[in-house]
Amino acid sequence: MAEAAKFELGDDSVVVIVGTGAGGGVLANELAQKGVKVVALEAGGRYLPEDYVNDEWESFGQLAWTDPRTTSGDWRVAKDFSGLPAWIVKAVGGTSIHWAGASLRFQDHEWRARTTYGEVEGASLLDWPLDAAEMAPWYDKAEAKLGVTGVGGRPRLPGNNNYLVFEKGAKALGYQEVHTGNMAINSVEYDDRMSCQQTGFCFQGCKWGAKWSSAYTDIPRGEATGNLEVRDHAHVARILHDDSGKVTGVEYFDKDGNLQMQKARIVCVAGNSFESPRLLLNSASSMFPDGLANSSGQVGRNYMRHTTGSVYATFERPVRMWRGTTMAGIIRDEAKHDPSRGFVGGYELETLALGLPFMAAFLDPGAWGREFTTALDSYENMAGMWIVGEDMPQADNRVTLSDAEDSFGLKVANVNFSDHPNDVAMRNHAYKQGVAIYDAVGATRTLPTPPYPSTHNLGTNRMSEKPEDGVVDRNGRAHDVANLFVSDGSQFTTGAAENPTLTIVALAIRQADHIAKEMAAGNI
Amino acid sequence: MSQISKQGLSRRALLSRAAAAGALAVAGAGFIAAPDAAWAVEVSNVSEHEMATLLQMARDIYPHDKVGDRFYAIAVKSYDSEEQKQAVAEGIAALDAAAKEAGFEDYLSTGWEADRVAILRRIEDTPFFQTVRGGLVTGLYNQKEVWPIFGYQGESYSEGGYINRGFDDIDWL
Numbered sequence: 001m002a003e004a005a006k007f008e009l010g011d012d013s014v015v016v017i018v019g020t021g022a023g024g025g026v027l028a029n030e031l032a033q034k035g036v037k038v039v040a041l042e043a044g045g046r047y048l049p050e051d052y053v054n055d056e057w058e059s060f061g062q063l064a065w066t067d068p069r070t071t072s073g074d075w076r077v078a079k080d081f082s083g084l085p086a087w088i089v090k091a092v093g094g095t096s097i098h099w100a101g102a103s104l105r106f107q108d109h110e111w112r113a114r115t116t117y118g119e120v121e122g123a124s125l126l127d128w129p130l131d132a133a134e135m136a137p138w139y140d141k142a143e144a145k146l147g148v149t150g151v152g153g154r155p156r157l158p159g160n161n162n163y164l165v166f167e168k169g170a171k172a173l174g175y176q177e178v179h180t181g182n183m184a185i186n187s188v189e190y191d192d193r194m195s196c197q198q199t200g201f202c203f204q205g206c207k208w209g210a211k212w213s214s215a216y217t218d219i220p221r222g223e224a225t226g227n228l229e230v231r232d233h234a235h236v237a238r239i240l241h242d243d244s245g246k247v248t249g250v251e252y253f254d255k256d257g258n259l260q261m262q263k264a265r266i267v268c269v270a271g272n273s274f275e276s277p278r279l280l281l282n283s284a285s286s287m288f289p290d291g292l293a294n295s296s297g298q299v300g301r302n303y304m305r306h307t308t309g310s311v312y313a314t315f316e317r318p319v320r321m322w323r324g325t326t327m328a329g330i331i332r333d334e335a336k337h338d339p340s341r342g343f344v345g346g347y348e349l350e351t352l353a354l355g356l357p358f359m360a361a362f363l364d365p366g367a368w369g370r371e372f373t374t375a376l377d378s379y380e381n382m383a384g385m386w387i388v389g390e391d392m393p394q395a396d397n398r399v400t401l402s403d404a405e406d407s408f409g410l411k412v413a414n415v416n417f418s419d420h421p422n423d424v425a426m427r428n429h430a431y432k433q434g435v436a437i438y439d440a441v442g443a444t445r446t447l448p449t450p451p452y453p454s455t456h457n458l459g460t461n462r463m464s465e466k467p468e469d470g471v472v473d474r475n476g477r478a479h480d481v482a483n484l485f486v487s488d489g490s491q492f493t494t495g496a497a498e499n500p501t502l503t504i505v506a507l508a509i510r511q512a513d514h515i516a517k518e519m520a521a522g523n524i
Numbered sequence: 525m526s527q528i529s530k531q532g533l534s535r536r537a538l539l540s541r542a543a544a545a546g547a548l549a550v551a552g553a554g555f556i557a558a559p560d561a562a563w564a565v566e567v568s569n570v571s572e573h574e575m576a577t578l579l580q581m582a583r584d585i586y587p588h589d590k591v592g593d594r595f596y597a598i599a600v601k602s603y604d605s606e607e608q609k610q611a612v613a614e615g616i617a618a619l620d621a622a623a624k625e626a627g628f629e630d631y632l633s634t635g636w637e638a639d640r641v642a643i644l645r646r647i648e649d650t651p652f653f654q655t656v657r658g659g660l661v662t663g664l665y666n667q668k669e670v671w672p673i674f675g676y677q678g679e680s681y682s683e684g685g686y687i688n689r690g691f692d693d694i695d696w697l
Binding site for chain 2: 158197207318319322357360372
């Protein structure tokens with residue numbers, strides 16, 4: 001195994017990647033495997049399975065991005081968690097440490113949301129400049145990399161107690177496509193990672209490494225090539241460019257708080273959908289007064305977070321939903337596009353469990369008294385599911401620069417979000433179905449629970465055919481800047497109904513292929 | 525600094541020193557304690573009345589009949605500090621004033637939970653109430669000793685997860 005690389009700050013032959021999660025971490029490894037020299041800058045520290053903790057608040061303190069952000073809009077998160085619009089990770093490996101592992105391909109029609117759904121008032125829908133056929137081989141590679149269950153001959157996970165309740169209710173309602181999901185969690189040993197031990201705490205980092213995360217797969221494998229250097233505790237402040245409008249490197253604060261400048265041949269931004277647009281906006285210059293790559297005015301706009309919510313229910317006897325895989329259970333029947341339900345697009349229903357501490361925090365934020373506490377008294381008898389549906393992109397749901405500053409004196413992201421009427425109609429339909437599922441199993445009480453701080457953050461640097469409609473092209477390359485790429489979920493044109501990580505990984509593998517070819521051809 | 529401790533105070537000693545402090549806790553000089561002396565919280569910055577009221581308030585905000593007072597006491601004892609004492613004094617004074625307006629002597633001596641909850645509703649939008657409530661979300665529910673009362677098992681990695689310990693043992697479906 002080669003030593004991890006060490007590159008000079010003045011080396012302008014490297015590709016600089018900002019962020020090391022499902023997008024940046026995969027891109028870094030894929031490029032390194034192809035012989036491309038990469039410096040990956042990660043704002044957080046490095047934690048591996050032995051460091052993760054089976055304790056919700058302690059883990060949150062270890063992994064979560066808690067740097068300041070501000071919020072606005074009519075979403076309830078802005079009231080209940082005004083400084084915490086997202087529950088995402090600040091660490092090498094990013095939110096791929098925290099994610100549940102649900103790995104679903106977009107449905108074919110979801111690549112063509114504008115065409116399929118038609119004009120939706122108040123929504124800024126757009127078709128992707130990609131389609132299902134073009135993405136299929138990249139999805140194949142992504143599923144093989146992640147070891148997704150239920151495809152490629154890999155068996156599905158066994159169902160836990162929470163799933164068995166969910167499955168019985170789903171079948172009673174006549175749902176057909178009900179199973180333990182397509183999960184990037186090993187049901188059998190795969191790719192040098194062991195199988196799931198049904199520990200729970202998937203959100204706190206998998207201590208067995210049974211769930212895929214770039215933190216302990218792509219990152220160390222990229223480093224082993226000798227082509228990848230990961231610098232942790234490196235907080236990127238701005239991207240620099242020359243008089244021709246090409247980017248030349250990045251300025252970042254290192255672990256000691258000193259400002260450094262790393263030169264680059266190419267810069268790829270993968271800091272999740274708040275930090276990526278924030279970085280472009282904070283990189284404004286006299287040549288790019290509205291922010292880098294923002295001639296369209298689209299940087300930060302069309303923020304999507306999926307139409308979410310949860311349904312918990314209590315029963316006469318124990319369920320103990322916290323035991324086992326957190327999200328191995330899905331009903332796909334409602335994911336279709338069927339406007340007769342009163343909304344466009346569809347939603348998935350997926351099992352979900354929280355431990356007691358997070359249940360107390362998220363079941364009904366701000367609530368108190370016996371209506372609230374009697375629900376928690378039945379915690380042991382509780383089952384839970386999560387709604388994840390396609391939300392409408394809206395131009396004014398957006399990330400802008402706040403007046404507030406972080407500890408480096410950089411303006412922080414303000415996240416403005418309000419539900420579209422389509423989102424509300426979808427959520428209400430999903431609540432009703434979720435309640436019916438649990439009623440069919442004899443629920444004594446059902447609890448339609450409001451959305452948590454977002455884990456699926458999408459769309460703020462969206463991909464578009466035409467430069468005036470979005471920020472990046474079909475390869476994630478900025479329309480305005482030839483050697484600047486976006487490599488995370490912020491490039492999503494629309495959100496689809498599926499958990500986004502598999503698509504982020506497939507796009508990153510595809511982008512690595514594109515960048516390496518363009519570099520070899522001398523085009524960038 | 526306040527402390528919670530299982531002190532060797534006899535029930536008689538406590539009761540003989542106690543001022544009337546509602547049904548929940550007994551207040552003495554520099555401490556409040558369980559009537560049976562099972563636990564006690566020393567106070568040095570806030571008054572005994574204020575700490576006993578905070579404890580009752582905590583119970584009324586997140587009432588769990590199977591959760592003993594000592595857990596609520598742990599959840600509020602950090603209010604006995606130099607930094608918090610003014611906010612506590614003002615907050616409890618406002619709570620007692622709201623109780624008086626509702627026709628009671630003060631919050632602690634309001635006998636029925638429903639009456640105390642009605643008093644709390646009068647002040648629930650105040651920063652003091654929201655601070656106390658918000659603090660309890662972690663102060664109460666993140667006590668590992670509380671979890672078994674709810675059946676929650678906490679950490680499982682060190683026991684090999686649940687793969688051989690009942691992840692799919694539901695027997696009533």
